[in-house]
Amino acid sequence: MATAVVEVARPRRAGKLELFLLVLRQRKLFAFGYLLITAIVVLALFAPLIVPYDPETADPAITLAAPSGSHWLGTDISGMDILSRVISSARIDLLIAVLGTLFSVLVGGPLGLIAGYFSGTRGLWGWVSEGMMRVADVLQAFPVFVLAIALVAALGQSARNVIIAIAFVNAPIYLRLLRTQALSLRERRFVDAARVAGNGELRIVFRHILPNAVAPAIIQASVNMGWAVLLTAGLSFVGAGVRVPTPEWGSMIAVGAQNMITGQWWPALFPGIAIAVTVLGFALIGDSLELMLDPVRRRQIVRERG
Amino acid sequence: MKLSAYLGRRLVFVVPQLVGITFITFLLVQLIPGDPARLMLGPLASEQTIHLLRDHMGLNRSFPEQYGLYVWHALQGDLGRSWQSGNPVATDLRQRLPATLELITYALVLSVLIAIPLGVRAARKPGKVSDRFAFGYGLVAGALPEFWLGLILILILYVKLGWAAAPDGRLDVGVDPPTRITGAYTIDALLTGNWAALSSAYEHLALPVATLTITTVGPILKMTRSTMQQMLSSDFTRYARLCGLPEGLIGRYALRNALPPVVTLVAVLYSFLIGGAVLVEVVFGWGGAGQYAVQGVLNADFAVVQGFVLVAAVVSLIVYLIVDLIYFAIDPRLTR
Numbered sequence: 001m002a003t004a005v006v007e008v009a010r011p012r013r014a015g016k017l018e019l020f021l022l023v024l025r026q027r028k029l030f031a032f033g034y035l036l037i038t039a040i041v042v043l044a045l046f047a048p049l050i051v052p053y054d055p056e057t058a059d060p061a062i063t064l065a066a067p068s069g070s071h072w073l074g075t076d077i078s079g080m081d082i083l084s085r086v087i088s089s090a091r092i093d094l095l096i097a098v099l100g101t102l103f104s105v106l107v108g109g110p111l112g113l114i115a116g117y118f119s120g121t122r123g124l125w126g127w128v129s130e131g132m133m134r135v136a137d138v139l140q141a142f143p144v145f146v147l148a149i150a151l152v153a154a155l156g157q158s159a160r161n162v163i164i165a166i167a168f169v170n171a172p173i174y175l176r177l178l179r180t181q182a183l184s185l186r187e188r189r190f191v192d193a194a195r196v197a198g199n200g201e202l203r204i205v206f207r208h209i210l211p212n213a214v215a216p217a218i219i220q221a222s223v224n225m226g227w228a229v230l231l232t233a234g235l236s237f238v239g240a241g242v243r244v245p246t247p248e249w250g251s252m253i254a255v256g257a258q259n260m261i262t263g264q265w266w267p268a269l270f271p272g273i274a275i276a277v278t279v280l281g282f283a284l285i286g287d288s289l290e291l292m293l294d295p296v297r298r299r300q301i302v303r304e305r306g
Numbered sequence: 307m308k309l310s311a312y313l314g315r316r317l318v319f320v321v322p323q324l325v326g327i328t329f330i331t332f333l334l335v336q337l338i339p340g341d342p343a344r345l346m347l348g349p350l351a352s353e354q355t356i357h358l359l360r361d362h363m364g365l366n367r368s369f370p371e372q373y374g375l376y377v378w379h380a381l382q383g384d385l386g387r388s389w390q391s392g393n394p395v396a397t398d399l400r401q402r403l404p405a406t407l408e409l410i411t412y413a414l415v416l417s418v419l420i421a422i423p424l425g426v427r428a429a430r431k432p433g434k435v436s437d438r439f440a441f442g443y444g445l446v447a448g449a450l451p452e453f454w455l456g457l458i459l460i461l462i463l464y465v466k467l468g469w470a471a472a473p474d475g476r477l478d479v480g481v482d483p484p485t486r487i488t489g490a491y492t493i494d495a496l497l498t499g500n501w502a503a504l505s506s507a508y509e510h511l512a513l514p515v516a517t518l519t520i521t522t523v524g525p526i527l528k529m530t531r532s533t534m535q536q537m538l539s540s541d542f543t544r545y546a547r548l549c550g551l552p553e554g555l556i557g558r559y560a561l562r563n564a565l566p567p568v569v570t571l572v573a574v575l576y577s578f579l580i581g582g583a584v585l586v587e588v589v590f591g592w593g594g595a596g597q598y599a600v601q602g603v604l605n606a607d608f609a610v611v612q613g614f615v616l617v618a619a620v621v622s623l624i625v626y627l628i629v630d631l632i633y634f635a636i637d638p639r640l641t642r
Contacts, residue, residue, distance in 0.1 A: 138326030141626075143581025143618040146599050150611050153603040154338045230451055234585050237453050238600045253454050257589065260457045261473075263465050272454030279449035287445075 022301055023288055030291070033284020040278055044090035053081035055088035055247045064264050074266040076255055080245070082267060086274050088247040093278070096159055096242075097228035100166030101221050107167060108174030109217055110206070115175065116182025117205045125201070133179070136172040144169045148231060149240045162241050166228050177220055181213035215293045219286050226282035233275050249275045309634065316630055320623060327619045331612050332376045338608065341365075346609040348389030380616065386609030390601065395613035399595055403617065404489025405476060406587065406594035410579040412511060413518035418572060421523045425530025426561060429538055440531045447524030453585035456517040460589070463513060471509040473590045481506045514590045518583060522575055529571045533564040565636055573629040577622030 024031040043050065052072075059079035067074040073082040115132045118125035139147075148165040155161040185191065186209065194208045233250030235241030242248040244255065249271040256268030291297050335342045343359040344351070351359075360366065364375040379385070385395040428440035456473075463470040476491055477483060484494040484503040492511070495504035537543060537560035546556045584596030591597075595614055602610025 134322065134326065138323060138330060141323060141327055141577070141619045141622050142330070142615060143622070144578060145584055146581035146596065146611075146615055146618060149584075149600060149603050150334055150615060153606070153611065154334060226449065233451050234453065237451075237585060238588055239604055240600070250451070253451070253457070257457055260461050261465060263461075265461050268454065268457050272451060272458070275451050275454065276446075276449045280445060283445055283448060 019292055019298065019301070023292055026301060026304055027288065027291070030284055030288035033281045033288065036277055036281035037285060040090050040281065041094065043087050044094050047088045047091055051081075051084035051087050053084045055080065055084040056245045058245075064259060064267070066264075067266055073270045076252070076267040077259060078245075082252075082270055085247040085252055086249070086270050089249045089252065089271065089274065090278075092159060092242060092246065092248055093229055093232055093275075096162050096166065096232045097225045100163045100228045100232075101170065101224045103163065103167035104170035104224070105174050105217060105221055108171035109178050111171075112175040112178030113182045113205050113209060113213065116179035117186050117201070117209060119179070119183060132175065136175050139169075139172050145231070145234065148235060149238065152235060152240045157240060157243060159242055162232055162235055165235070166231055169231075170224055170228070173220065173224070174217055177216055178213055181216065182209050185209050185212055219289045219293065222282055222286035222289055226279035226286075229275060229278050229282070233271075309631075312634055313631070316627060320627065323623060324620070327616065327623070328377050328380060329373065331616045331619070332373050334615065335608055335612050342608070345606055346386055346389065348605075348607065351389065385613035385616065388602070388607050388610045390605055390607050390610070395609050398598060398610070399613060399617055401489070402593060402598045403595040403621075405491075405592060406580060406583060406596055407621075408490035408492065409511065409514055409587070409592065409594060410518065410576065410583050412515045413522060413583075414572060414576055414579070416515060416519045417522040417526055417575075420519070421526035422530050422568065424523075425527045426534055426557065428527070428531045429534035430557065432535065437531070440527050444524045444528040447521055450521060451585075452517055452521045453589050455520060456514065456586050456589040459513050459517055470513045471506075473513060475591050475593060476507060476510050477503065478506045478510070510590075514586050514592060517586050517589075518579065522579070525575065526568065526571060529568050530564065533567050534560060537561075537564045562636065566633060569629055569632055569636070573625050576625050577618075580618045580621055 024034065047055075057080065059075070061079065062071070062075050063077055063079040065071055065075045065079075071081050071083065073086065075081055076085070111132055114125070115129040118129040119133075120126065121129070148169050151165040151168060152161050155164060182205070191204060191208060194204050199207070229249075232241060232248070233253070236248050236250030237254045239251075239254065242251055244251050252271040253268045256264075256266075256271070259265075260268050291301070335345070338345060341356070341360075343356050343363060343365055347356055347359055364372045367375070383396050385399070387394050388398055391398055424436065424440060428437040431437055460470070460473050464473060471478065481503055484491060484500040485498050487494045487497055491507040492504060495501070495507055538556075540560075540563075542563075543556055543560055546559060551559075581596055581599070583594070584600055586592070587594045587597040588600060595617070599611055599614035602608070602614065
């Protein structure tokens with residue numbers, strides 16, 4: 001009898017995987033987000049096996065053919081198959097988005113932790129912390145998009161430099177985010193305990209504060225992945241990113257833009273849909289992570305389990 | 307605290323920021339491999355003009371001296387010369403910046419007028435149609451590349467239906483721009499009573515403004531909804547409700563407290579759009595500052611890029627300054 005009472009009073013905590021599955025089951029929209037991204041990743045990985053035509057081979061005999069049985073999404077102005085190009089584009093667009101976001105987290109995150117942990121302290125680290133925030137302030141005063149274009153222009157047009165530009169313009173976001181985290185976490189008891197136990201300052205930052213501060217960065221990174229896709233496409237659209245004929249959604253839209261005026265809508269329409277679907281998928285994943293990491297809403301999900 | 311004291315303290319912060327901004331725009335050109343003077347003058351320049359520019363920019367001097375010279379020139383309004391247009395960059399920007407500012411100001415004002423009432427409604431009726439709409443709209447609008455959206459609008463409203471003006475600039479061919487006062491066509495046309503130019507300008511603004519508005523309503527709506535929700539479930543709202551205040555008044559109190567983060571977001575969006583509207587400018591052949599900068603980048607016209615980045619950063623500093631003043635007006639805690 002007594003054990004039964006205890007069990008009622010303290011419901012079992014849901015494990016991570018269980019929580020994840022619960023969220024997917026209860027919020028169909030989020031499940032849809034994971035489905036979208038999985039599908040896009042699979043398409044990207046196996047693109048060379050899936051695509052009906054070579055994405056970079058132009059067929060001058062069938063330029064600007066409307067969608068049909070042989071070319072499901074039509075062909076563009078130089079006669080390249082749009083379906084094949086839309087699928088193949090996922091490779092480079094996802095690669096740039098993932099690496100760009102990853103590097104911005106890897107650069108901005110640790111700096112933010114240091115800036116937060118040492119904020120307002122005396123000595124060298126205090127100065128470094130202040131200095132970094134001032135640099136971030138200045139960087140954030142710049143127009144993101146033009147700064148990115150200017151960087152790509154200065155470094156040269158290539159996928160690698162687009163990644164660098166994305167990492168550079170996004171790093172201040174993580175700097176701020178993890179600084180805020182570290183600022184509140186450093187007041188907690190476990191940090192004092194770690195210090196009393198004889199840990200060095202940097203060890204406290206990276207072994208004790210980091211694991212507790214990482215959650216919001218993951219949410220942000222997921223949303224940022226979508227932004228990175230948009231930024232990459234935008235850069236390529238104005239001609240400061242990945243170059244034709246490499247399949248890339250933004251440059252495909254740029255090529256199709258001229259045809260739009262004369263009524264041939266298919267070369268620009270489909271890559272745009274691909275971008276929107278990808279960004280939407282990442283945004284939904286971000287929302288689902290936010291839900292899972294929010295203690296109040298998480299409890300609600302577990303309660304609804306029934 | 308008085309407004310003047312607040313403004314004074316705020317302006318003190320602007321100086322180091324300006325120093326930082328000029329330093330980064332200065333570094334930007336130094337980063338590029340090759341001779342900055344040669345890059346700025348372009349491929350057509352003679353050795354002699356390159357030599358003269360090197361002298362003017364102080365490229366043979368020490369690094370701090372070069373930076374000092376750059377700032378000194380910028381302070382006098384000398385941002386270098388574009389080799390494409392042959393004009394001083396400052397002159398070109400004075401022509402084009404108003405076009406961009408006009409575009410994004412209309413778009414943001416419209417976005418705020420649409421998003422705030424919708425967001426408030428969504429927050430007051432959680433789970434209802436307006437709430438779901440706000441959530442779905444935020445997701446979808448945030449996912450659309452705005453340059454693509456612009457093209458789709460052109461396809462539907464110009465190519466297919468013929469309702470919109472041609473996407474080829476700010477006025478119809480054959481309509482002369484109004485006498486220049488501010489550089490923003492709608493304002494100048496209104497001030498000079500040039501009705502032909504005014505209607506043409508509005509027709510051409512319609513699509514690009516719609517494009518930007520559709521995308522910027524999303525984040526403002528989301529922010530209004532979430533902060534408004536917080537305020538409506540906070541203690542002071544509960545207290546007001548217990549006191550029996552009418553719902554309309556409670557909503558107004560909540561909105562007043564929910565506004566500051568929204569105002570900040572609008573400022574961030576404004577400064578983002580100075581450069582971010584580039585894509586829409588390109589689609590609609592707008593000829594604004596952003597498009598000018600993109601052409602500069604693509605043609606290695608580096609004085610143009612440097613000048614634009616500097617001016618855009620300064621404009622966003624001014625916007626943030628205005629926001630702080632708005633805070634001062636709407637948050638009575640700051641006046642104490």
